[in-house]
Amino acid sequence: MRTSIPASASSDAPAVVRTASRSLSREVLRRLRRSKSALLGGIILALLVAAAFAAPLLTPYEPLVMNPVDRLQGPNARHWLGTDVLGRDLFTRILFGSRVSLQTGLISVTIAILIGVPMGLLAGFYGGITDRSMMRLVDLMLTFPGILLALVLIAILGPDLFNAMLAVGISASPTFARVVRASVLSSKEQTYVEAARAVGCTNARIMLRHILPNTVAPIIVLGTLGVAGAIIAAAALSYLGLGARPPQPEWGALLSEGRNYLRVAWWMTTFPGLAIMTAVLSINLLGDGLRDALDPRLQS
Protein backbone atom coordinates (compact mmCIF):
# COMPACT_ATOMS: atom_id res chain seq x y z
CA MET A 1 0.00 0.00 0.00
CA ARG A 2 1.18 3.50 -0.75
CA THR A 3 2.90 5.42 2.01
CA SER A 4 3.44 9.12 1.53
CA ILE A 5 6.10 11.13 3.31
CA PRO A 6 5.43 14.58 4.76
CA ALA A 7 6.43 17.05 2.05
CA SER A 8 7.95 19.45 4.53
CA ALA A 9 10.04 16.80 6.26
CA SER A 10 12.68 16.71 3.59
CA SER A 11 13.46 18.61 0.42
CA ASP A 12 13.64 15.31 -1.49
CA ALA A 13 10.20 14.22 -0.30
CA PRO A 14 8.16 15.00 -3.47
CA ALA A 15 10.63 13.03 -5.57
CA VAL A 16 10.40 10.11 -3.14
CA VAL A 17 6.59 10.18 -3.26
CA ARG A 18 6.62 10.27 -7.05
CA THR A 19 9.04 7.37 -7.28
CA ALA A 20 7.07 5.38 -4.74
CA SER A 21 3.76 5.92 -6.53
CA ARG A 22 5.33 5.19 -9.92
CA SER A 23 6.74 1.90 -8.72
CA LEU A 24 3.41 1.07 -7.09
CA SER A 25 1.44 1.71 -10.26
CA ARG A 26 4.01 -0.33 -12.21
CA GLU A 27 3.67 -3.16 -9.72
CA VAL A 28 -0.14 -2.99 -9.92
CA LEU A 29 -0.02 -3.03 -13.73
CA ARG A 30 2.34 -6.00 -13.65
CA ARG A 31 0.01 -7.92 -11.33
CA LEU A 32 -3.01 -6.93 -13.42
CA ARG A 33 -1.36 -8.17 -16.60
CA ARG A 34 -0.72 -11.52 -14.94
CA SER A 35 -4.46 -12.00 -14.33
CA LYS A 36 -6.01 -13.23 -17.57
CA SER A 37 -9.56 -12.54 -16.43
CA ALA A 38 -8.76 -8.95 -15.43
CA LEU A 39 -7.05 -8.43 -18.77
CA LEU A 40 -10.09 -9.81 -20.60
CA GLY A 41 -12.39 -7.57 -18.54
CA GLY A 42 -10.22 -4.55 -19.23
CA ILE A 43 -10.16 -5.20 -22.98
CA ILE A 44 -13.95 -5.69 -23.22
CA LEU A 45 -14.55 -2.56 -21.15
CA ALA A 46 -12.12 -0.54 -23.27
CA LEU A 47 -13.97 -1.71 -26.42
CA LEU A 48 -17.33 -0.75 -24.89
CA VAL A 49 -16.08 2.70 -23.91
CA ALA A 50 -14.55 3.19 -27.36
CA ALA A 51 -17.84 2.13 -28.99
CA ALA A 52 -19.76 4.57 -26.77
CA PHE A 53 -17.46 7.43 -27.83
CA ALA A 54 -17.51 6.47 -31.50
CA ALA A 55 -21.25 5.66 -31.58
CA PRO A 56 -22.21 8.06 -34.42
CA LEU A 57 -19.38 6.64 -36.58
CA LEU A 58 -20.42 3.03 -36.07
CA THR A 59 -24.03 3.27 -37.25
CA PRO A 60 -25.83 5.05 -40.07
CA TYR A 61 -29.01 5.39 -37.98
CA GLU A 62 -30.14 7.89 -35.35
CA PRO A 63 -31.20 6.53 -31.93
CA LEU A 64 -34.39 8.61 -31.70
CA VAL A 65 -35.54 8.80 -35.34
CA MET A 66 -38.65 6.68 -35.92
CA ASN A 67 -39.26 4.70 -39.06
CA PRO A 68 -42.68 2.99 -38.85
CA VAL A 69 -42.14 1.09 -42.10
CA ASP A 70 -39.33 -0.92 -40.48
CA ARG A 71 -41.15 -1.61 -37.19
CA LEU A 72 -40.53 -4.84 -35.24
CA GLN A 73 -38.07 -6.34 -37.72
CA GLY A 74 -35.96 -9.24 -36.45
CA PRO A 75 -32.18 -9.15 -36.73
CA ASN A 76 -31.18 -8.87 -40.41
CA ALA A 77 -28.40 -7.51 -42.62
CA ARG A 78 -29.70 -3.94 -42.48
CA HIS A 79 -30.64 -3.93 -38.80
CA TRP A 80 -28.13 -6.25 -37.09
CA LEU A 81 -30.06 -6.47 -33.83
CA GLY A 82 -33.53 -5.77 -35.28
CA THR A 83 -35.80 -2.78 -34.77
CA ASP A 84 -38.25 -1.72 -32.07
CA VAL A 85 -41.96 -0.99 -32.23
CA LEU A 86 -41.33 2.48 -33.68
CA GLY A 87 -38.89 1.18 -36.31
CA ARG A 88 -35.78 2.49 -34.54
CA ASP A 89 -32.58 0.47 -35.07
CA LEU A 90 -31.89 -1.49 -31.87
CA PHE A 91 -28.09 -1.71 -32.40
CA THR A 92 -27.99 2.08 -32.65
CA ARG A 93 -30.11 2.50 -29.53
CA ILE A 94 -27.96 0.07 -27.55
CA LEU A 95 -24.81 1.80 -28.79
CA PHE A 96 -26.06 5.25 -27.77
CA GLY A 97 -27.53 3.67 -24.65
CA SER A 98 -24.03 2.61 -23.60
CA ARG A 99 -23.19 6.32 -23.29
CA VAL A 100 -26.10 6.83 -20.90
CA SER A 101 -25.64 3.61 -18.91
CA LEU A 102 -21.85 3.81 -18.51
CA GLN A 103 -22.15 7.47 -17.51
CA THR A 104 -24.92 6.59 -15.07
CA GLY A 105 -22.67 4.00 -13.42
CA LEU A 106 -19.73 6.41 -13.22
CA ILE A 107 -21.75 9.37 -11.93
CA SER A 108 -23.54 7.24 -9.32
CA VAL A 109 -20.22 5.94 -7.98
CA THR A 110 -18.73 9.45 -8.02
CA ILE A 111 -21.68 10.60 -5.89
CA ALA A 112 -21.16 7.63 -3.55
CA ILE A 113 -17.44 8.51 -3.23
CA LEU A 114 -18.14 12.22 -2.67
CA ILE A 115 -20.51 11.37 0.19
CA GLY A 116 -18.93 8.22 1.63
CA VAL A 117 -15.23 9.11 1.58
CA PRO A 118 -15.46 12.39 3.60
CA MET A 119 -17.78 10.63 6.05
CA GLY A 120 -15.34 7.76 6.56
CA LEU A 121 -12.38 10.13 6.72
CA LEU A 122 -13.94 12.39 9.36
CA ALA A 123 -15.36 9.50 11.38
CA GLY A 124 -12.07 7.59 11.43
CA PHE A 125 -9.86 10.62 12.04
CA TYR A 126 -11.81 12.41 14.76
CA GLY A 127 -13.39 9.36 16.43
CA GLY A 128 -15.65 10.01 19.46
CA ILE A 129 -19.01 11.59 18.87
CA THR A 130 -18.26 12.35 15.18
CA ASP A 131 -17.46 8.70 14.58
CA ARG A 132 -20.44 7.41 16.55
CA SER A 133 -22.99 9.70 14.93
CA MET A 134 -21.70 9.08 11.41
CA MET A 135 -21.52 5.33 11.86
CA ARG A 136 -25.06 5.25 13.28
CA LEU A 137 -26.20 7.06 10.14
CA VAL A 138 -24.35 4.48 8.04
CA ASP A 139 -25.94 1.64 10.03
CA LEU A 140 -29.35 3.21 9.50
CA MET A 141 -28.79 3.43 5.76
CA LEU A 142 -27.73 -0.20 5.72
CA THR A 143 -30.99 -1.15 7.46
CA PHE A 144 -32.61 -0.86 4.05
CA PRO A 145 -31.57 -3.78 1.87
CA GLY A 146 -30.14 -3.27 -1.63
CA ILE A 147 -32.31 -1.24 -3.92
CA LEU A 148 -34.88 -0.38 -1.22
CA LEU A 149 -33.04 2.75 -0.04
CA ALA A 150 -32.77 3.91 -3.66
CA LEU A 151 -36.53 3.35 -4.03
CA VAL A 152 -37.20 5.39 -0.88
CA LEU A 153 -35.05 8.22 -2.26
CA ILE A 154 -36.78 8.06 -5.65
CA ALA A 155 -40.11 8.28 -3.82
CA ILE A 156 -38.83 11.48 -2.19
CA LEU A 157 -37.03 13.02 -5.17
CA GLY A 158 -39.38 11.91 -7.93
CA PRO A 159 -38.63 9.54 -10.80
CA ASP A 160 -36.07 10.65 -13.40
CA LEU A 161 -32.59 9.60 -14.52
CA PHE A 162 -30.57 12.13 -12.51
CA ASN A 163 -32.55 11.33 -9.37
CA ALA A 164 -31.96 7.63 -10.05
CA MET A 165 -28.19 8.30 -10.18
CA LEU A 166 -28.42 10.34 -6.99
CA ALA A 167 -30.46 7.62 -5.28
CA VAL A 168 -28.07 4.84 -6.36
CA GLY A 169 -25.07 6.98 -5.34
CA ILE A 170 -26.46 7.83 -1.91
CA SER A 171 -27.46 4.23 -1.21
CA ALA A 172 -23.97 3.00 -2.18
CA SER A 173 -22.18 5.60 -0.02
CA PRO A 174 -22.31 3.76 3.35
CA THR A 175 -20.03 1.01 2.03
CA PHE A 176 -17.42 3.62 1.04
CA ALA A 177 -17.74 5.33 4.43
CA ARG A 178 -17.13 2.04 6.26
CA VAL A 179 -14.15 0.95 4.19
CA VAL A 180 -12.49 4.38 4.31
CA ARG A 181 -13.06 4.63 8.08
CA ALA A 182 -11.42 1.23 8.63
CA SER A 183 -8.49 2.28 6.48
CA VAL A 184 -8.14 5.65 8.28
CA LEU A 185 -8.22 3.96 11.69
CA SER A 186 -5.13 1.94 10.82
CA SER A 187 -3.35 4.78 8.97
CA LYS A 188 -3.69 7.40 11.67
CA GLU A 189 -1.60 5.38 14.12
CA GLN A 190 1.36 5.28 11.71
CA THR A 191 4.58 7.15 12.45
CA TYR A 192 4.35 9.34 9.34
CA VAL A 193 1.14 10.86 10.72
CA GLU A 194 2.91 11.49 14.00
CA ALA A 195 5.79 13.08 12.04
CA ALA A 196 3.36 15.28 10.10
CA ARG A 197 1.77 16.40 13.34
CA ALA A 198 5.20 17.09 14.86
CA VAL A 199 6.17 19.42 12.00
CA GLY A 200 2.95 21.35 12.59
CA CYS A 201 0.61 20.11 9.84
CA THR A 202 -3.04 21.00 10.37
CA ASN A 203 -5.66 18.25 10.77
CA ALA A 204 -7.05 19.02 7.30
CA ARG A 205 -3.59 18.71 5.74
CA ILE A 206 -2.85 15.46 7.58
CA MET A 207 -6.17 14.02 6.41
CA LEU A 208 -5.90 15.11 2.80
CA ARG A 209 -2.17 14.75 2.16
CA HIS A 210 -1.14 11.89 4.37
CA ILE A 211 -4.13 9.71 5.25
CA LEU A 212 -6.35 9.99 2.16
CA PRO A 213 -3.64 8.66 -0.25
CA ASN A 214 -3.53 5.49 1.84
CA THR A 215 -7.23 4.86 1.39
CA VAL A 216 -7.03 5.18 -2.39
CA ALA A 217 -6.49 1.46 -3.06
CA PRO A 218 -9.71 0.25 -1.42
CA ILE A 219 -11.61 3.21 -2.94
CA ILE A 220 -10.43 2.25 -6.45
CA VAL A 221 -11.43 -1.38 -5.94
CA LEU A 222 -14.81 -0.59 -4.39
CA GLY A 223 -15.40 2.13 -6.96
CA THR A 224 -14.72 -0.18 -9.90
CA LEU A 225 -16.99 -2.94 -8.57
CA GLY A 226 -19.45 -0.22 -7.56
CA VAL A 227 -19.79 0.98 -11.17
CA ALA A 228 -20.99 -2.50 -12.12
CA GLY A 229 -23.53 -2.52 -9.28
CA ALA A 230 -24.64 1.02 -10.11
CA ILE A 231 -25.24 0.17 -13.78
CA ILE A 232 -27.51 -2.72 -12.76
CA ALA A 233 -29.27 -0.68 -10.03
CA ALA A 234 -29.91 2.31 -12.31
CA ALA A 235 -31.07 -0.01 -15.10
CA ALA A 236 -33.42 -1.70 -12.60
CA LEU A 237 -34.89 1.68 -11.63
CA SER A 238 -35.36 2.58 -15.31
CA TYR A 239 -36.92 -0.84 -15.91
CA LEU A 240 -39.42 -0.10 -13.13
CA GLY A 241 -40.20 3.23 -14.80
CA LEU A 242 -38.47 5.18 -12.01
CA GLY A 243 -35.29 6.24 -13.85
CA ALA A 244 -34.62 7.08 -17.50
CA ARG A 245 -37.80 7.71 -19.44
CA PRO A 246 -38.63 6.91 -23.09
CA PRO A 247 -37.37 7.77 -25.64
CA GLN A 248 -34.01 7.98 -23.83
CA PRO A 249 -32.02 4.89 -24.91
CA GLU A 250 -30.81 3.78 -21.47
CA TRP A 251 -30.26 -0.02 -21.32
CA GLY A 252 -32.79 -0.64 -18.53
CA ALA A 253 -35.36 1.57 -20.26
CA LEU A 254 -34.78 -0.35 -23.54
CA LEU A 255 -35.45 -3.61 -21.72
CA SER A 256 -38.58 -2.13 -20.22
CA GLU A 257 -39.80 -1.14 -23.71
CA GLY A 258 -39.19 -4.68 -24.92
CA ARG A 259 -41.13 -6.23 -22.03
CA ASN A 260 -44.51 -5.76 -23.69
CA TYR A 261 -43.30 -7.23 -26.99
CA LEU A 262 -41.56 -10.32 -25.65
CA ARG A 263 -43.88 -12.65 -27.59
CA VAL A 264 -43.37 -10.97 -30.98
CA ALA A 265 -39.96 -9.30 -30.64
CA TRP A 266 -37.57 -11.28 -28.39
CA TRP A 267 -34.63 -9.24 -29.65
CA MET A 268 -35.95 -6.08 -27.97
CA THR A 269 -35.40 -7.71 -24.56
CA THR A 270 -32.51 -10.07 -25.29
CA PHE A 271 -29.89 -7.68 -26.69
CA PRO A 272 -30.14 -4.77 -24.21
CA GLY A 273 -29.86 -7.37 -21.41
CA LEU A 274 -26.77 -8.89 -23.03
CA ALA A 275 -25.28 -5.40 -23.27
CA ILE A 276 -25.81 -4.81 -19.54
CA MET A 277 -24.38 -8.23 -18.73
CA THR A 278 -21.29 -7.73 -20.92
CA ALA A 279 -20.55 -4.34 -19.37
CA VAL A 280 -21.14 -5.51 -15.79
CA LEU A 281 -19.18 -8.74 -16.30
CA SER A 282 -16.19 -6.91 -17.76
CA ILE A 283 -16.19 -4.38 -14.91
CA ASN A 284 -16.50 -7.18 -12.33
CA LEU A 285 -13.58 -9.07 -13.90
CA LEU A 286 -11.46 -5.94 -13.91
CA GLY A 287 -12.55 -5.05 -10.36
CA ASP A 288 -11.66 -8.53 -9.07
CA GLY A 289 -8.26 -8.25 -10.75
CA LEU A 290 -7.69 -4.78 -9.33
CA ARG A 291 -8.61 -6.02 -5.87
CA ASP A 292 -6.06 -8.80 -6.05
CA ALA A 293 -3.43 -6.46 -7.48
CA LEU A 294 -3.98 -3.44 -5.24
CA ASP A 295 -5.02 -4.88 -1.94
CA PRO A 296 -4.82 -8.62 -1.39
CA ARG A 297 -6.35 -8.15 2.07
CA LEU A 298 -9.70 -7.34 0.47
CA GLN A 299 -9.94 -10.76 -1.14
CA SER A 300 -12.99 -12.71 0.00
Added chain:
Amino acid sequence: MLQFVVRRLLLAIPTMVAASVLVFLMLHLVPGDPAIIFFGDQPVTPERLELVRRQMGLHRPLVVQYVDFVRGIPRGDLGRSIHNRTPVLEELRLRVGSSAALALAAFVVAVGLGLSLGLISALWRGKWADAGAMLIALGGVSMPIFWLASMLIFVFSLKLGWFPATGFGGWDRLVLPAVALGFISSATLARLVRSSVLEVLLQPFVTTARSKGLREAIVIRRHVLKNAFIAVITVMGLQFGTLLSGAVITETVFARPGVGKLLVDAISNKDFPVVQGAVLFIALVYIIINLLVDLSYAYLDPRIRFE
Protein backbone atom coordinates in the same frame (compact mmCIF):
# COMPACT_ATOMS: atom_id res chain seq x y z
CA MET B 1 -26.45 -17.22 25.64
CA LEU B 2 -29.50 -15.55 27.23
CA GLN B 3 -27.43 -12.46 27.99
CA PHE B 4 -26.32 -12.32 24.37
CA VAL B 5 -29.90 -12.68 23.13
CA VAL B 6 -31.11 -9.86 25.39
CA ARG B 7 -28.22 -7.59 24.41
CA ARG B 8 -28.76 -8.23 20.72
CA LEU B 9 -32.54 -7.66 21.07
CA LEU B 10 -31.91 -4.33 22.82
CA LEU B 11 -29.54 -3.30 20.05
CA ALA B 12 -32.25 -3.90 17.45
CA ILE B 13 -34.61 -1.39 19.09
CA PRO B 14 -32.73 1.84 18.20
CA THR B 15 -32.35 0.58 14.63
CA MET B 16 -36.11 0.02 14.41
CA VAL B 17 -36.83 3.46 15.88
CA ALA B 18 -34.38 5.11 13.47
CA ALA B 19 -35.93 3.24 10.53
CA SER B 20 -39.40 4.41 11.60
CA VAL B 21 -38.18 8.04 11.85
CA LEU B 22 -36.70 7.88 8.36
CA VAL B 23 -39.82 6.28 6.91
CA PHE B 24 -42.02 8.84 8.66
CA LEU B 25 -39.89 11.79 7.53
CA MET B 26 -39.99 10.54 3.95
CA LEU B 27 -43.35 12.13 3.36
CA HIS B 28 -42.11 15.45 4.73
CA LEU B 29 -38.82 15.41 2.83
CA VAL B 30 -40.65 15.41 -0.49
CA PRO B 31 -40.19 18.87 -1.97
CA GLY B 32 -43.49 20.76 -1.93
CA ASP B 33 -46.82 20.08 -0.27
CA PRO B 34 -47.55 16.31 -0.17
CA ALA B 35 -51.26 17.05 -0.72
CA ILE B 36 -50.52 19.00 -3.93
CA ILE B 37 -48.13 16.26 -5.08
CA PHE B 38 -50.92 13.76 -4.55
CA PHE B 39 -53.17 15.59 -7.00
CA GLY B 40 -50.35 15.92 -9.55
CA ASP B 41 -51.48 17.85 -12.63
CA GLN B 42 -55.21 17.55 -11.81
CA PRO B 43 -57.06 20.80 -11.14
CA VAL B 44 -58.12 20.96 -7.48
CA THR B 45 -60.14 23.33 -5.34
CA PRO B 46 -58.57 24.77 -2.15
CA GLU B 47 -61.34 23.05 -0.11
CA ARG B 48 -60.53 19.64 -1.55
CA LEU B 49 -56.81 20.29 -0.96
CA GLU B 50 -57.52 21.18 2.68
CA LEU B 51 -59.65 18.05 3.09
CA VAL B 52 -56.87 15.79 1.78
CA ARG B 53 -54.36 17.61 3.97
CA ARG B 54 -56.55 16.89 7.00
CA GLN B 55 -57.05 13.27 5.93
CA MET B 56 -53.28 12.90 5.75
CA GLY B 57 -52.95 14.63 9.15
CA LEU B 58 -50.60 17.25 7.74
CA HIS B 59 -52.15 20.12 9.69
CA ARG B 60 -50.73 18.86 12.99
CA PRO B 61 -47.19 19.50 14.35
CA LEU B 62 -44.52 17.12 13.02
CA VAL B 63 -43.71 15.58 16.40
CA VAL B 64 -47.41 14.85 17.07
CA GLN B 65 -47.67 13.26 13.65
CA TYR B 66 -44.62 11.07 14.37
CA VAL B 67 -45.86 10.01 17.80
CA ASP B 68 -49.23 9.11 16.27
CA PHE B 69 -47.49 7.22 13.48
CA VAL B 70 -45.39 5.17 15.94
CA ARG B 71 -48.34 4.57 18.28
CA GLY B 72 -50.28 3.22 15.36
CA ILE B 73 -47.62 0.63 14.42
CA PRO B 74 -48.25 -1.87 17.28
CA ARG B 75 -52.01 -1.53 16.65
CA GLY B 76 -51.37 -2.24 12.99
CA ASP B 77 -52.55 1.24 12.05
CA LEU B 78 -50.29 2.36 9.21
CA GLY B 79 -52.76 4.82 7.73
CA ARG B 80 -54.88 4.45 4.63
CA SER B 81 -53.98 4.36 0.97
CA ILE B 82 -54.60 7.78 -0.56
CA HIS B 83 -55.54 6.02 -3.73
CA ASN B 84 -58.35 3.66 -2.68
CA ARG B 85 -58.76 4.47 1.03
CA THR B 86 -57.99 0.85 2.03
CA PRO B 87 -56.02 0.49 5.29
CA VAL B 88 -52.32 0.04 4.49
CA LEU B 89 -52.13 -2.99 6.80
CA GLU B 90 -54.90 -4.64 4.80
CA GLU B 91 -53.00 -3.97 1.55
CA LEU B 92 -49.88 -5.52 3.11
CA ARG B 93 -51.80 -8.48 4.59
CA LEU B 94 -53.23 -9.37 1.19
CA ARG B 95 -49.76 -9.50 -0.34
CA VAL B 96 -47.52 -10.93 2.38
CA GLY B 97 -48.42 -14.53 1.50
CA SER B 98 -47.31 -14.14 -2.10
CA SER B 99 -44.04 -12.45 -1.13
CA ALA B 100 -43.30 -14.96 1.64
CA ALA B 101 -43.88 -17.89 -0.74
CA LEU B 102 -41.56 -16.31 -3.31
CA ALA B 103 -38.86 -15.45 -0.73
CA LEU B 104 -38.94 -18.96 0.73
CA ALA B 105 -38.87 -20.75 -2.62
CA ALA B 106 -36.11 -18.45 -3.91
CA PHE B 107 -34.13 -19.01 -0.70
CA VAL B 108 -34.31 -22.79 -1.21
CA VAL B 109 -33.11 -22.38 -4.82
CA ALA B 110 -30.36 -19.96 -3.76
CA VAL B 111 -29.05 -22.17 -0.97
CA GLY B 112 -29.29 -25.39 -3.01
CA LEU B 113 -27.58 -23.90 -6.03
CA GLY B 114 -25.06 -21.82 -4.07
CA LEU B 115 -23.95 -24.77 -1.94
CA SER B 116 -23.70 -27.14 -4.90
CA LEU B 117 -21.76 -24.72 -7.09
CA GLY B 118 -19.45 -23.71 -4.23
CA LEU B 119 -18.78 -27.31 -3.19
CA ILE B 120 -18.16 -28.54 -6.74
CA SER B 121 -15.81 -25.67 -7.30
CA ALA B 122 -13.87 -26.20 -4.06
CA LEU B 123 -13.62 -30.00 -4.28
CA TRP B 124 -12.46 -29.92 -7.90
CA ARG B 125 -10.25 -26.88 -7.43
CA GLY B 126 -8.32 -25.86 -10.53
CA LYS B 127 -10.25 -28.32 -12.75
CA TRP B 128 -12.81 -27.55 -15.43
CA ALA B 129 -15.67 -28.08 -12.98
CA ASP B 130 -14.23 -25.31 -10.79
CA ALA B 131 -13.94 -22.89 -13.72
CA GLY B 132 -17.45 -23.78 -14.95
CA ALA B 133 -19.08 -23.38 -11.54
CA MET B 134 -17.37 -20.05 -10.90
CA LEU B 135 -18.29 -18.83 -14.39
CA ILE B 136 -21.94 -19.57 -13.61
CA ALA B 137 -21.58 -17.72 -10.31
CA LEU B 138 -19.95 -14.74 -12.03
CA GLY B 139 -22.81 -14.75 -14.54
CA GLY B 140 -25.25 -14.62 -11.61
CA VAL B 141 -23.47 -11.61 -10.12
CA SER B 142 -23.41 -9.77 -13.45
CA MET B 143 -26.88 -10.61 -14.74
CA PRO B 144 -29.71 -8.14 -14.17
CA ILE B 145 -32.54 -10.04 -12.51
CA PHE B 146 -35.20 -8.39 -14.67
CA TRP B 147 -33.43 -9.66 -17.79
CA LEU B 148 -33.06 -13.22 -16.48
CA ALA B 149 -36.74 -13.14 -15.48
CA SER B 150 -37.78 -11.95 -18.95
CA MET B 151 -35.66 -14.65 -20.61
CA LEU B 152 -37.17 -17.36 -18.40
CA ILE B 153 -40.66 -16.14 -19.33
CA PHE B 154 -39.72 -16.14 -23.02
CA VAL B 155 -38.27 -19.67 -23.05
CA PHE B 156 -40.31 -21.60 -20.48
CA SER B 157 -43.61 -19.80 -20.73
CA LEU B 158 -44.02 -18.32 -24.21
CA LYS B 159 -42.01 -20.88 -26.24
CA LEU B 160 -42.27 -24.16 -24.31
CA GLY B 161 -45.49 -23.36 -22.45
CA TRP B 162 -44.34 -25.24 -19.32
CA PHE B 163 -45.19 -22.58 -16.76
CA PRO B 164 -47.59 -19.61 -16.63
CA ALA B 165 -45.81 -16.28 -17.16
CA THR B 166 -47.55 -14.17 -14.55
CA GLY B 167 -49.84 -14.15 -11.52
CA PHE B 168 -50.08 -15.82 -8.14
CA GLY B 169 -51.45 -19.15 -6.87
CA GLY B 170 -50.26 -22.72 -7.43
CA TRP B 171 -46.68 -23.96 -7.41
CA ASP B 172 -46.38 -23.68 -11.18
CA ARG B 173 -46.61 -19.89 -10.95
CA LEU B 174 -43.87 -19.91 -8.34
CA VAL B 175 -41.22 -21.84 -10.28
CA LEU B 176 -39.95 -19.18 -12.70
CA PRO B 177 -39.87 -16.26 -10.22
CA ALA B 178 -38.16 -18.45 -7.61
CA VAL B 179 -35.54 -19.69 -10.08
CA ALA B 180 -34.82 -16.13 -11.30
CA LEU B 181 -34.51 -14.68 -7.82
CA GLY B 182 -32.74 -17.72 -6.37
CA PHE B 183 -30.15 -17.91 -9.15
CA ILE B 184 -29.12 -14.28 -8.73
CA SER B 185 -28.81 -14.69 -4.95
CA SER B 186 -26.91 -18.00 -5.23
CA ALA B 187 -23.91 -16.42 -6.94
CA THR B 188 -22.43 -14.67 -3.89
CA LEU B 189 -23.14 -17.72 -1.76
CA ALA B 190 -21.34 -20.02 -4.22
CA ARG B 191 -18.21 -17.85 -4.10
CA LEU B 192 -18.24 -17.81 -0.32
CA VAL B 193 -18.86 -21.56 0.05
CA ARG B 194 -15.88 -22.17 -2.24
CA SER B 195 -13.48 -20.02 -0.22
CA SER B 196 -14.76 -21.31 3.15
CA VAL B 197 -14.49 -24.97 2.11
CA LEU B 198 -11.01 -24.43 0.66
CA GLU B 199 -9.94 -22.83 3.93
CA VAL B 200 -11.33 -25.68 6.04
CA LEU B 201 -9.77 -28.32 3.75
CA LEU B 202 -6.34 -27.01 4.75
CA GLN B 203 -6.98 -27.40 8.49
CA PRO B 204 -5.04 -30.08 10.40
CA PHE B 205 -8.22 -31.79 11.65
CA VAL B 206 -9.14 -32.64 8.04
CA THR B 207 -5.73 -34.27 7.55
CA THR B 208 -6.28 -36.15 10.82
CA ALA B 209 -9.71 -37.33 9.72
CA ARG B 210 -8.28 -38.54 6.41
CA SER B 211 -5.32 -40.26 8.07
CA LYS B 212 -7.76 -42.14 10.33
CA GLY B 213 -8.95 -43.74 7.11
CA LEU B 214 -12.39 -42.09 6.98
CA ARG B 215 -14.10 -42.14 3.64
CA GLU B 216 -13.82 -38.81 1.74
CA ALA B 217 -17.61 -38.35 1.75
CA ILE B 218 -17.69 -38.61 5.54
CA VAL B 219 -14.71 -36.24 5.91
CA ILE B 220 -16.51 -33.68 3.75
CA ARG B 221 -19.87 -34.05 5.45
CA ARG B 222 -18.79 -34.33 9.06
CA HIS B 223 -15.68 -32.19 9.22
CA VAL B 224 -15.51 -29.84 6.27
CA LEU B 225 -19.14 -28.80 5.72
CA LYS B 226 -19.92 -28.39 9.40
CA ASN B 227 -17.06 -25.94 9.88
CA ALA B 228 -17.50 -24.14 6.59
CA PHE B 229 -21.14 -23.49 7.47
CA ILE B 230 -20.49 -20.86 10.15
CA ALA B 231 -19.37 -18.26 7.63
CA VAL B 232 -21.92 -19.44 5.10
CA ILE B 233 -24.90 -18.94 7.43
CA THR B 234 -24.06 -15.28 7.96
CA VAL B 235 -23.99 -14.66 4.25
CA MET B 236 -27.18 -16.68 3.77
CA GLY B 237 -28.85 -14.24 6.14
CA LEU B 238 -27.35 -11.24 4.40
CA GLN B 239 -28.44 -12.70 1.08
CA PHE B 240 -31.98 -12.48 2.37
CA GLY B 241 -31.61 -8.72 1.94
CA THR B 242 -30.64 -9.21 -1.70
CA LEU B 243 -33.64 -11.50 -1.96
CA LEU B 244 -35.99 -8.90 -0.50
CA SER B 245 -34.84 -6.16 -2.86
CA GLY B 246 -34.69 -8.58 -5.77
CA ALA B 247 -38.27 -9.58 -4.96
CA VAL B 248 -39.36 -5.98 -5.63
CA ILE B 249 -38.21 -6.35 -9.24
CA THR B 250 -39.14 -10.03 -9.67
CA GLU B 251 -42.70 -9.39 -8.53
CA THR B 252 -43.01 -6.54 -11.01
CA VAL B 253 -41.71 -8.63 -13.94
CA PHE B 254 -43.97 -11.61 -13.12
CA ALA B 255 -46.90 -9.36 -12.10
CA ARG B 256 -47.08 -11.17 -8.74
CA PRO B 257 -49.25 -9.30 -6.25
CA GLY B 258 -46.59 -9.06 -3.51
CA VAL B 259 -45.28 -6.38 -1.16
CA GLY B 260 -42.52 -5.42 -3.63
CA LYS B 261 -44.96 -4.76 -6.47
CA LEU B 262 -47.21 -2.88 -4.05
CA LEU B 263 -44.23 -0.62 -3.21
CA VAL B 264 -43.29 0.07 -6.84
CA ASP B 265 -46.91 0.79 -7.78
CA ALA B 266 -47.32 3.07 -4.74
CA ILE B 267 -44.18 5.06 -5.69
CA SER B 268 -45.51 5.49 -9.23
CA ASN B 269 -48.93 6.57 -7.87
CA LYS B 270 -47.38 8.81 -5.18
CA ASP B 271 -49.41 6.89 -2.60
CA PHE B 272 -47.12 7.83 0.31
CA PRO B 273 -48.88 6.02 3.20
CA VAL B 274 -48.55 2.77 1.23
CA VAL B 275 -44.89 3.55 0.39
CA GLN B 276 -44.23 4.18 4.10
CA GLY B 277 -46.03 1.00 5.16
CA ALA B 278 -44.28 -1.21 2.59
CA VAL B 279 -40.81 0.24 3.28
CA LEU B 280 -41.30 -0.10 7.04
CA PHE B 281 -42.48 -3.67 6.60
CA ILE B 282 -39.50 -4.69 4.43
CA ALA B 283 -37.03 -2.91 6.76
CA LEU B 284 -38.51 -4.64 9.83
CA VAL B 285 -38.35 -8.05 8.16
CA TYR B 286 -34.72 -7.35 7.24
CA ILE B 287 -33.84 -6.27 10.80
CA ILE B 288 -35.52 -9.37 12.27
CA ILE B 289 -33.77 -11.69 9.80
CA ASN B 290 -30.41 -10.12 10.67
CA LEU B 291 -31.21 -10.59 14.36
CA LEU B 292 -31.99 -14.27 13.79
CA VAL B 293 -28.78 -14.68 11.79
CA ASP B 294 -26.74 -13.17 14.63
CA LEU B 295 -28.43 -15.45 17.14
CA SER B 296 -27.86 -18.58 15.06
CA TYR B 297 -24.26 -17.50 14.51
CA ALA B 298 -23.76 -17.21 18.26
CA TYR B 299 -25.39 -20.60 18.74
CA LEU B 300 -23.05 -22.22 16.21
CA ASP B 301 -19.88 -20.44 17.33
CA PRO B 302 -19.60 -20.10 21.12
CA ARG B 303 -16.74 -17.57 20.77
CA ILE B 304 -19.21 -14.92 19.57
CA ARG B 305 -21.24 -15.10 22.79
CA PHE B 306 -18.30 -14.20 24.96
CA GLU B 307 -17.00 -11.28 22.94
